[in-house]
Amino acid sequence: MELGLQDRDSNPSGQSRPRGFCPSEGDRGMASSMPTQINEREKMNIQVSQLSRRLAVVAAVAVLGGCAMMDNMTGGSSVRLAGTLSGAQEVPAATTSGTGSVTASFDKSTNKLTYEVTYSGLTGPATAGHFHGPAAAGQNAGVVVPFASATSPIKGEATLTAAQAADLLAGRWYANIHTARYPGGEIRGQLAVR
16 A cells, blocks of 8 residues: 655755665665675676676677578589599498598689598508599499599599589489409498588
8 A cells, every 4th residue: 555645754965765664684684685685786797797798709600600500502613522422322232341531622713622531441442532523422423533543542623614513412412432353443432512
């Protein structure tokens, strides 16, 4: 219930208080703890502010990471590609413990492909290595870029035609490592945008 003006009287400091109000010891203690309560609020506000800044940094990092991924997938000039090589991907499949990987970077502004292929565990020395295409997984195709060397690690670069670049970016290229036992290819891996 709201107290009316007639129910209030003035104290010497000019503040009004309810009639009959007499500050008790507990009330005086409460008044003296107010600066502590304000300090606790200030501390809490500072902590909330620091947390907000940290969350803003995390959000910015996530946005930048997402932008890098989108740039890679949509319109940036450099595209990363990769693939894992195995005998199971050969057509027909090769029985081998050989494995490998291919990583590549394609610059869309210059059509330059830079790549590295590594492998191990083949049935014998590699006799040749190439990028083949255009072909989806499970299909064979001709050589589009021969490797200068078949010794792991294989590093190289090539400038592609517009049609080759379109096939590469559409996932229609694969790396193939050939051996004497498997002249058609012992391990193979499809390149895909990452």
